[in-house]
Structures are given as C-alpha cells and as structure tokens.
Amino acid sequence: MTDTLELLQDLIRRPSVTPEDAGCQELLAKRLAPLGFTVEHLDFVDTKNLWLRRGQAKPLFTFLGHTDVVPPGYVANWDSPPFEPTIKDGKLFGRGTADMKGGIAAFITAVERFVAKHPDHQGSIAVMMTSDEEGIATNGVVKIVDVLEQRREKIDWCLVGEPSSDLRIGDVIRVGRRGSLCACLTVFGIQGHVAYPELAENPIHSFAPALKALTDEIWDHGNAFFPPTRLQVSNINSGTGAENIIPGKLEVQFNLRFCTELDAETIQQRTVEILDRFEFNYSLAWRLSGLPFLTASGELITATHAAIKTITGYGPKNDTGGGTSDGRFIAPTGAQVIELGLLNESIHKINEHIHLEDLETLSKIYEQLLVNLLG
Numbered sequence: 001m002t003d004t005l006e007l008l009q010d011l012i013r014r015p016s017v018t019p020e021d022a023g024c025q026e027l028l029a030k031r032l033a034p035l036g037f038t039v040e041h042l043d044f045v046d047t048k049n050l051w052l053r054r055g056q057a058k059p060l061f062t063f064l065g066h067t068d069v070v071p072p073g074y075v076a077n078w079d080s081p082p083f084e085p086t087i088k089d090g091k092l093f094g095r096g097t098a099d100m101k102g103g104i105a106a107f108i109t110a111v112e113r114f115v116a117k118h119p120d121h122q123g124s125i126a127v128m129m130t131s132d133e134e135g136i137a138t139n140g141v142v143k144i145v146d147v148l149e150q151r152r153e154k155i156d157w158c159l160v161g162e163p164s165s166d167l168r169i170g171d172v173i174r175v176g177r178r179g180s181l182c183a184c185l186t187v188f189g190i191q192g193h194v195a196y197p198e199l200a201e202n203p204i205h206s207f208a209p210a211l212k213a214l215t216d217e218i219w220d221h222g223n224a225f226f227p228p229t230r231l232q233v234s235n236i237n238s239g240t241g242a243e244n245i246i247p248g249k250l251e252v253q254f255n256l257r258f259c260t261e262l263d264a265e266t267i268q269q270r271t272v273e274i275l276d277r278f279e280f281n282y283s284l285a286w287r288l289s290g291l292p293f294l295t296a297s298g299e300l301i302t303a304t305h306a307a308i309k310t311i312t313g314y315g316p317k318n319d320t321g322g323g324t325s326d327g328r329f330i331a332p333t334g335a336q337v338i339e340l341g342l343l344n345e346s347i348h349k350i351n352e353h354i355h356l357e358d359l360e361t362l363s364k365i366y367e368q369l370l371v372n373l374l375g
Contacts, residue, residue, distance in 0.1 A: 003112070004363045005092070005356065007031075008105035009085040011067070012094040018068035019139075021048035021131035024101075025067055028052070028129065031108060035115045037127070042147055047132040047139035051148075054115070055124035059156035061373055062126040062335075063107040063366075064141070064326055066133030069096035070348050077350045091353045099347040102354050103161025103362070104129075106342075110366035114375075121374045126155070133326050137289075141326040145333060155335040157300040157373065159366075160327045163344040164319075169358040170308040170365055174339035175301060176225060176294035176320040177328060178257040181264050181286065183271070188281040191248030203250035204238055206280040213274050214254070219262060225294055226259030226320050229267075259320075260292045290324045293331035299373065300336040307368035308340075311361060316340075340365070 192200025
C-alpha cells in the first residue's frame with residue numbers, strides 16, 4: 001500500500017459531512033509540521049480552516065482543498081459503507097474519494113516527496129484547507145483570504161485539487177470558472193376558488209409568460225474561454241395541495257452561471273426589466289455565490305502542462321466548465337489559479353470512487369509541478 005492510498009483511506013474514515021472536518025485537518029497538520037511548515041488554525045463559527053506554509057520567500061505556491069464532503073444519501077443504496085474505504089476491481093470506493101480527499105492525499109504526499117528531495121527549494125509552499133466548500137462557503141476560504149490580505153501575504157500560484165479530469169487523469173485542467181448568481185422570486189396573487197377565477201388572481205398564470213421570456217433570453221454569446229450565460233430554474237412551488245384552490249403565491253428559484261461577458265449587476269437589471277413587462281406583483285432576492293475568474297496564461301499553466309506531459313505522455317485541455325470552486329475567492333487577489341484533480345465521473349453520487357492508478361499518477365504530477373516551479 002502506498003503512502004498516498006493509506007492517507008486517503010484514513011481521510012475517508014473520517015465522516016466530515018459539511019461543515020464538519022472530523023479531524024482531517026489535524027491529521028494533515030501533523031504530517032507537514034515536521035517538514036518545516038508553520039501551522040495556523042483559522043477557524044470561524046462552525047468551520048475549520050487550516051493554513052500551512054513552508055518558507056517566506058516569493059513566489060508562493062499554494063495547494064487549496066476542502067476536507068468536507070456532501071452527505072452520502074441513502075446509505076442502503078451503497079455497495080459498501082460510504083465512510084469505510086473499500087477496494088474492488090482496481091477502484092477505491094467511499095464518500096470523498098474523488099471530491100476531494102483523493103486530491104488532498106495526492107498533494108500532501110507530493111509535497112512530502114518534493115521537500116525531502118529539495119529541502120532548499122525556491123520560494124514557498126503553502127496548503128490551504130477548509131471544511132466549508134460543499135456548504136454555503138461563508139466561513140471558509142473567503143475568511144482565510146481576508147486574513148492573508150490583511151497581512152499582505154500574497155499567493156502567486158494556486159492549484160485547487162478539485163476533480164477536473166474527464167476521461168483520463170490530467171486530460172483537463174480548469175483555468176477559470178463561471179460566476180454563479182442565485183435568485184429567489186416570489187409572485188403574489190389572490191387566493192380563491194377555482195370555480196370563480198374572476199374573483200382571484202393566479203400567480204402561476206401571471207408568471208408563465210415571464211418564465212418563457214427569462215429562459216428564452218440571450219444573455220450573451222460567451223467568448224473564447226466561456227460558453228454563453230444560461231438561466232436555469234431549480235425550483236417552483238405554489239398551492240395549498242388542494243385541487244380546488246387558486247394559489248395566492250408562487251415561489252421560484254433560479255440560477256445563472258455567467259461568464260466574463262456579464263456582471264451580476266447587469267443580470268439583475270435585465271431580469272427586473274423582463275419581469276416588469278408582465279405587470280404582476282413580485283419580490284426578488286439575490287445571492288451572488290461567486291464571480292467568474294480566468295487564468296488565461298502564465299507560468300502556472302505552462303508548468304502544469306509540462307508536468308502532465310512528463311508524467312502521462314499527453315497534454316491537457318484548458319477548460320472553464322463545471323460548477324463553482326473556492327478558486328473564485330483566490331483569483332481576485334491577483335493569483336494565477338487553476339484546478340487539477342481526479343476524474344469527476346462519480347462525484348456526489350452513490351458509490352463515489354476513484355481508480356487506484358490515477359491516485360498515484362496525480363501525486364506524481366503534483367510533485368513534477370513543484371519541481372517545474374520551485375525545484
């Protein structure tokens with residue numbers, strides 16, 4: 001059994017369902033402290049955060065990860081207990097194997113090997129951890145960044161170990177992410193009897209044309225790095241459950257994943273303009289989950305391509321797909337940010353798993369990247 005696999009199994013056994021950490025960060029700190037890493041626990045409210053740094057020189061390279069995982073769902077549907085790592089047919093099963101304890105284990109052992117071979121490496125290495133990525137992400141990386149900014153402690157290069165790979169390890173690196181803007185719309189009507197619609201006002205009927213207008217809207221055409229912005233409805237709720245009552249209120253939740261062609265303020269303004277065309281009574285609340293970011297070029301991308309090519313023999317594709325990540329909090333500081341991790345085929349699913357050979361390959365890629373940048 002390799003060090004990386006052993007560490008990953010230890011992490012999986014810790015049921016760190018967001019925002020719980022279940023001792024994962026203590027384990028990581030104990031491994032890296034003897035190698036000269038300073039240890040800071042930057043906890044906020046119910047969130048565990050960890051900042052490990054070796055050296056004070058520039059440039060600063062940071063591995064970023066989260067120790068929290070999504071709930072396992074119906075445990076009876078799993079082929080093996082979700083928090084008991086199980087090896088079968090060359091795969092390791094367990095909640096968090098891919099998202100993203102596998103990436104964490106890979107970069108911890110990569111750092112251990114690199115420091116052992118290059119004790120006097122250039123620059124500095126840091127590891128940033130939170131237990132609030134799978135949740136609402138209000139007390140995690142965003143708070144760590146605040147602390148670092150106050151201290152004028154600047155990250156130059158940041159690699160997020162999220163599962164970015166598609167068909168084979170390292171075939172895709174995320175060089176950016178779309179922004180995420182959430183909305184909660186309430187449409188007000190007048191409740192009444194379905195037999196007397198003239199005495200009521202049905203909010204579902206009022207909103208239906210507006211829904212079509214919102215989903216038909218061409219928000220932008222995307223650009224060379226991002227697909228076009230899209231609006232998706234995630235939930236609609238109305239009615240009392242009775243078949244003979246016109247509801248008095250309709251609640252709608254929708255989300256826009258937007259690219260660098262738009263900003264949140266423009267989206268909000270255009271949404272209001274669309275809604276107002278249909279002359280119904282409503283309230284609208286917004287939550288900005290994250291801004292779009294892009295690392296179009298630079299030393300980090302060049303070094304990552306070279307590392308993947310050295311270890312695997314093929315080169316990756318630069319991509320900006322997928323959801324949000326904690327990289328959105330690092331990019332505004334001026335750092336170059338990318339995401340590189342395991343395959344994303346089973347993340348958040350029942351029987352989440354990784355291929356064992358991918359775990360060791362990823363750790364080697366991470367080590368080679370450190371050599372390319374700081375060796």
